[in-house]
Amino acid sequence: MVRRYINDFSKALAGEVKILLSEVGKLRDEKRALQFEIAELMSIKAKHSADGVYAPGWRPPPPVEAPPPQEPPAPPAPAPGGWRTVHAPHVPRRKQQLALRAAPAPAPPPPAPMPAPAPNLPAWAQWRPNPLLAPGAPAGPPPAVVASPPRSGLFGPKTPPPK
Secondary structure (H helix, E strand, O other), X not given: OHHHHHHHHHHHHHHHHHHHHHHHHHHHHHHHHHHHHXXXXXXXXXXXXXXXXXXXXXXXXXXXXXXXXXXXXXXXXXXXOOOOOOOOOOOOHHHHHHHHHHOOOOOOOOOOOOOOOOOOOOHHXXXXXXXXXXXXXXXXXOOOOOOOOOOOEOOEOOOOOOO
């Protein structure tokens, strides 16, 4: 029963496909004919002069020959580099030596005085943090220590090393 239905359906479908293909072929032929007709109309329009008069002996203008290829121009000279050498101004040696002898070497600035330690404090208290600013322990009983379960490997317990 199902087999007969499939055969009937495929025959009907094949007939529909043949009809559609023939319609597509007709449409393609009509399109081609319309394109040809449009091309003919455009050529007739192109043959008319500027006054709209048809010139029967009309011929398209001869193709313009392209000028012979010229050699490309030489590349421009490279621009000079951006780095420049700066020369120190010329000072005669005698004046330079006199200037060095006359100018004494600048003295280093005196070191800054060390701040005096606060009175009545031992030396270790100067670097020890302020106990008022230190975080305190949480109030309440200490948390109970919970032992973690024994570690086992990804694929079960670890095997002992070989002896």
